[in-house]
Amino acid sequence: MTTVLLDDISFSHPDGGQLFHHLHLAIGSERVGFIGPNGSGKTTLFHIIMGLIKPDCGRVVMDDKVVADSKAWRQLRRQIGFLFQDADDQLFSPTVLEDVAFGPLNMGCDGPTAKSKAIATLNSLGLADFDNRITHKLSGGEKKLVALATILVMEPDILLLDEPTNNLDPATRERLVAILAKLNLPMVIISHDFDFLAKTTDVIYSLEHGHLHKSESIHLHTHPHAHVYGDHPHDHGG
Ligand SMILES: Nc1ncnc2c1ncn2[C@@H]1O[C@H](COP(=O)(O)OP(=O)(O)OP(=O)(O)O)[C@@H](O)[C@H]1O
Numbered sequence: 032m033t034t035v036l037l038d039d040i041s042f043s044h045p046d047g048g049q050l051f052h053h054l055h056l057a058i059g060s061e062r063v064g065f066i067g068p069n070g071s072g073k074t075t076l077f078h079i080i081m082g083l084i085k086p087d088c089g090r091v092v093m094d095d096k097v098v099a100d101s102k103a104w105r106q107l108r109r110q111i112g113f114l115f116q117d118a119d120d121q122l123f124s125p126t127v128l129e130d131v132a133f134g135p136l137n138m139g140c141d142g143p144t145a146k147s148k149a150i151a152t153l154n155s156l157g158l159a160d161f162d163n164r165i166t167h168k169l170s171g172g173e174k175k176l177v178a179l180a181t182i183l184v185m186e187p188d189i190l191l192l193d194e195p196t197n198n199l200d201p202a203t204r205e206r207l208v209a210i211l212a213k214l215n216l217p218m219v220i221i222s223h224d225f226d227f228l229a230k231t232t233d234v235i236y237s238l239e240h241g242h243l244h245k246s247e248s249i250h251l252h253t254h255p256h257a258h259v260y261g262d263h264p265h266d267h268g269g
């Protein structure tokens with residue numbers, strides 16, 4: 032089992048206020064949700080975990096070793112699948128197949144193997160027949176799912192998902208809940224969608240003023256409500 036530890040992380044952008052104060056977090060044994068206001072630093076924390084931003088103090092530790100040199104960061108990036116908040120930051124090839132096969136090819140797979148891994152991953156995400164689609168012409172939700180495919184094809188040990196439900200319609204969002212449930216991987220999910228986090232994670236932290244606060248429990252409750260277009264078929268989950 033791969034574990035990642037954020038140990039005593041503090042960070043401020045040069046021209047901004049302090050985002051984290053001596054923050055600790057262990058990743059690897061459970062599914063963690065992050066919720067927090069815009070600008071509270073959720074995405075920045077993922078960038079620190081991936082070594083894209085260096086903290087002012089503190090360490091990222093993987094499997095009990097401090098990640099210190101470029102070889103160790105490469106190894107961490109191989110083992111952690113990071114879904115960017117903006118799918119356009121993740122996708123760069125002309126076609127979907129080329130984008131999803133890129134990672135396996137880069138890891139030394141031969142062409143046919145990379146292609147079959149890519150197609151199997153696309154199928155598992157309900158994206159059969161997307162292989163020849165032009166990446167930049169996909170819809171926002173389609174791009175998000177293809178970006179997820181580029182990560183899952185690499186068979187990561189841990190997932191970091193930054194707002195995975197952005198642009199997804201309700202049915203696709205529920206499909207993503209089922210896909211993530213089947214994966215059996217530790218993950219950290221950033222989302223503003225509390226219901227999605229309640230369905231996909233074991234523990235939810237809110238990030239505010241540089242600190243992570245654990246939500247101790249989820250209280251199921253109902254609200255009287257009305258819908259515009261209320262005759263449209265819908266459900267409210269479990
Ligand atoms: N390169 C940068 N230089 C200066 N400030 C930055 C830089 N990148 C991000 N910030 C600031 O850091 C803060 C945290 O940004 P971040 O993207 O981590 O927030 P977030 O919690 O992911 O927000 P959202 O929910 O909107 O995605 C914001 O105020 C942002 O403007």
Ligand SMILES: [Mg+2]
Pocket residue numbers: 073074075116193
């Ligand atoms: Mg963000």
